[in-house]
Structure formats: structure tokens, C-alpha cells
Amino acid sequence: MTLRSFCRLFALILLSYSLAAAGADELPGSVRQALEAAHVSAADVGVWVQAVDADKPRLQANAARAMNPASVMKVVTAFVAFERLGPAYTWTTRIAAGGPITGGVLDGNLYVTGGADPMLTHERLWKLLRQVRALGIETIRGDIVLDGSALRLPPHDPGAFDGKPLRPYNSGAYGLLMHFNTLQLRLVPPDTAGEAVAVAASPTLKGLEIDNRLRTAPGPCGVWYGNLEAAMDIGANGPRLLLQGTLPASCGQRDWAAAPLSPEQFGVALVAALWNEVGGRIDGTVRSGVTPPELRPLLTDTSPTLAEVVREMNKWSSNVIARELLANLGVDSPAAIDMVAGGAQVARDQLAADGVTTTGLMLENGSGLSRIERISARTLGEILLAAWRRPFMPEFIASLPIAGEDGTARGRLHDSPARGSAHIKTGSINGVKSFAGYMLDREGRRHVVVMLVNHPEASGTQAAQDALLEWVWATGGDSRAAR
Numbered sequence: 001m002t003l004r005s006f007c008r009l010f011a012l013i014l015l016s017y018s019l020a021a022a023g024a025d026e027l028p029g030s031v032r033q034a035l036e037a038a039h040v041s042a043a044d045v046g047v048w049v050q051a052v053d054a055d056k057p058r059l060q061a062n063a064a065r066a067m068n069p070a071s072v073m074k075v076v077t078a079f080v081a082f083e084r085l086g087p088a089y090t091w092t093t094r095i096a097a098g099g100p101i102t103g104g105v106l107d108g109n110l111y112v113t114g115g116a117d118p119m120l121t122h123e124r125l126w127k128l129l130r131q132v133r134a135l136g137i138e139t140i141r142g143d144i145v146l147d148g149s150a151l152r153l154p155p156h157d158p159g160a161f162d163g164k165p166l167r168p169y170n171s172g173a174y175g176l177l178m179h180f181n182t183l184q185l186r187l188v189p190p191d192t193a194g195e196a197v198a199v200a201a202s203p204t205l206k207g208l209e210i211d212n213r214l215r216t217a218p219g220p221c222g223v224w225y226g227n228l229e230a231a232m233d234i235g236a237n238g239p240r241l242l243l244q245g246t247l248p249a250s251c252g253q254r255d256w257a258a259a260p261l262s263p264e265q266f267g268v269a270l271v272a273a274l275w276n277e278v279g280g281r282i283d284g285t286v287r288s289g290v291t292p293p294e295l296r297p298l299l300t301d302t303s304p305t306l307a308e309v310v311r312e313m314n315k316w317s318s319n320v321i322a323r324e325l326l327a328n329l330g331v332d333s334p335a336a337i338d339m340v341a342g343g344a345q346v347a348r349d350q351l352a353a354d355g356v357t358t359t360g361l362m363l364e365n366g367s368g369l370s371r372i373e374r375i376s377a378r379t380l381g382e383i384l385l386a387a388w389r390r391p392f393m394p395e396f397i398a399s400l401p402i403a404g405e406d407g408t409a410r411g412r413l414h415d416s417p418a419r420g421s422a423h424i425k426t427g428s429i430n431g432v433k434s435f436a437g438y439m440l441d442r443e444g445r446r447h448v449v450v451m452l453v454n455h456p457e458a459s460g461t462q463a464a465q466d467a468l469l470e471w472v473w474a475t476g477g478d479s480r481a482a483r
Helices: 003-018 029-037 070-085 122-134 263-277 306-316 319-329 339-353 377-388 393-398 462-475
Strands: 045-051 059-061 092-097 110-113 144-147 183-188 198-202 209-217 228-235 238-248 254-258 286-288 299-302 422-429 432-440 446-454
Touching: 029 462, 045 377, 045 462, 059 377, 070 306, 070 319, 070 339, 070 377, 070 393, 070 422, 070 432, 092 122, 122 263, 122 299, 144 263, 183 238, 198 209, 209 228, 263 286, 306 319, 306 393, 319 339, 377 393, 377 432, 377 446, 422 462, 432 462, 446 462
Parallel strands: 110 144, 144 286, 209 238
Antiparallel strands: 045 059, 045 446, 092 110, 092 299, 183 198, 183 254, 228 238, 422 432, 432 446
């Protein structure tokens, strides 16, 4: 342990004695001081702290107030998905032949039917199409028809939230979602300023031109993506992704991403490219359509389990997975306007059935990328306590980022003796900064901890949030500090 870490540990332990007389609705001094330094009032903060084996919260402040949680709303989506579907739930993608297969030729269409799988990656698609080839289909005398009708969805405008429609976090759900609707861009700058930055795009999207105008810049790396821009236009040969800006050579290799096409268009371009890669030929085109119900599957592909999907969603805060899961929850709600609305109603009904407070709860898309979604610290706390008592508790907790170690929380508590002791889902949009999860205190007792901040200066409150986690770590197991 370094001297700095030892001093911080000693200071945290002292908190367990100095805070014993505080009231149950009074924030710890270290948290209040950090909020004041960020120019944020305690009135704009919701907090809930309760040991998982206690019958009431140790600390609550504005806990009943419904607030915007940003990506912490994924905690709700994950919990309800586990409750309704179970951690071993999987999705199935089907391929069917619309005609006889003779001498390597399919005399008809090939149908790819989506099952609303949130994690149908291009690697899995390549394997599936390679299996089609292995079954003896080389030439398709018809079309490849992609059926995304598994989900009944409302219109989606990817630019509606923040005017950045090419950002992957703005992508919507789709019944045949492929590779998260994301084009990954590996950026490799040369050593000399002014030269072109090499770009390796994956997966290949047939018909999409990439116009790379990125240049290498001098100086420190800093916020490396700050000077990068992506835009779409129509070139001489079809849709064109224009990449502009500079990347400092000191940054080295970096990974960027874009969502240049709608999920439907992305799927068409991806499958067309993959069919060519596996050596297949086609007389027609790749297009969207509906699979005739009488066709029997030629091949099926099973997704990773829900537990694996939720882990991917929470560790890296995937909005498109969250949107896909909420719509999946609404599949059996035929009376709903669409499956997203149906999924939101299913979530509210499930929480109410579980005895969770739903006052003020507002679900729009289940991802937290919303200006209208609302939830209270109390509701989040009750969900986390309920999850602790469920058979899927290990899978649920394992999906949450570990503070100081991985996922979106890898930069939290980095130099703290509490590093590695918290599993938390974080959330951040303009005017919102939040977290919710579990903290293991220094005596081995686990606590539910929630903190929501809604304020124009919310982005500056990470120190206050980390202070709350450290306070729970230092004082949680000490009866003299019990609130």
C-alpha cells in the first residue's frame, strides 16, 4: 500500500467515528463538501443507502423524488428482463429456403428471420452464412430476404436526442438487429503530422463508401475524439460516410465507431457483403421482407444467454441492447401501441407485483438516453434489494461494472482503498450524473447504494459520488456509525 493510499484509508476510517450522530436524511460531510465544491445543492441529489440484510435504509435524502437517472435506468431493464425471461433465456435466428436446392443452386429466395436477438454479431452471421454454403447452396436464383418483423416498433429518429444521428448510442431497436448497428473504425495515425490517418473499418458494408479525410496532428492526446467528425451524404456510387478532423500522433491506435445506416439498411449491406465473403452468388438482391409462415427452417442460430447479454449492456452501457430488451418485454402485449410501450407497461406491472415503489416512474426506452425517463433513488434501492434476494442475483451483480476495474466504472475510486469493492451502474447525460449498485464495506457487509444528481453542474459531482461510496466502505460495518 502506498503512503497516499494509507493516509486516505486512515482518513476514511476516522469517518466511522465522526459521523455517528448524523441524522438519517443528512448527507455525510465529505459528500456535502464535494457537492459544494461542484456548486450543486443537496436539494438536487437523491440518495439511498441500505445494507442488504437490514430492514430499513441507513441513509436517505430526497429518496422519494423522481429524477432523471440517465443510464442507471438500465438497472430497471436488466432486473425486469431477468424476472420475466430468466438468465438462461436465448433468442433464435432462422434461415429458410424458399425453393428446391439442386446442384448447388437454390431456386428461390433465401430467408433470414430475426428473433429480436440483441447480440447478433457479424461473426455469428458469417458463421451462419458459411453453414448455408456448407449445406450445398452456392447460387441463389432469387433474393436474400431479411425479416425484421419480430418487433412492432414506433418510428425512431436517431438524431432526436442530441442531433447526432451517426452516434451508435442513438441507434434504435430492430427485429433483425445486426452487429449493434455499429461500424467499428480502427484509427492508426502515422508519426508525421499532416499525413492521413489510416482507417480500418469493420464489418464490411456493401455499397457504403468511406471518404477518409482524417489527418494526424501534433501535440498531446487529450480528448482524442474531440476533433473527429462523421457525416453522411450521397456520393456518385451511393451512400458515403465522410470522416473529417485530426488525431494527435501521440494517441496511437484508437477505436472509433459510427452508425451510418438505419438498422434495416445496415443489415442489407452487411449480409450482402458477408454472402460475397463466404463465396456465395446471388441473381437477385438483398432486401427486407417477410418470411412465408409455411417455410420450415433450414438452419437456426441461438444467441448468448440473457445473462451474457445483460452483462454486455451494463458493463459498457449499450443503449441499443437496452432498447432491444425493453421491446422484447412487450412482445406479448398485443394491446399496446407498440412493443416499446408494451415493454414499459410490463416493467411497471412487474415492479408493482414485486412490491417495489413505482411512484414517479417513467420509462421511455429503458436505456436512460432520454429527457423524460424518471425514477427515484428509493425505487432503485428497492430494485437492488429485490435483485439481491433473487436466484439470478449472481448474474445480476456480475453484470455491473466494478469501480476502478472495468466497464464504465473503471475510472472510479482508482486511487482509493475502496477500489474494487463496488459493483455500480453509472449514468451521465447533460445535467445528470448518477450511479446505483452494491458496495462491500471494509468488514465484509454489502450495501445497496444509489445517488442521483440532476443539476446543470451535475458533471462535476463525481468526487461527491465517490465520497459516498468511500463513506459506505469505511463506515458500513461499524455499529457506532449506524444511521
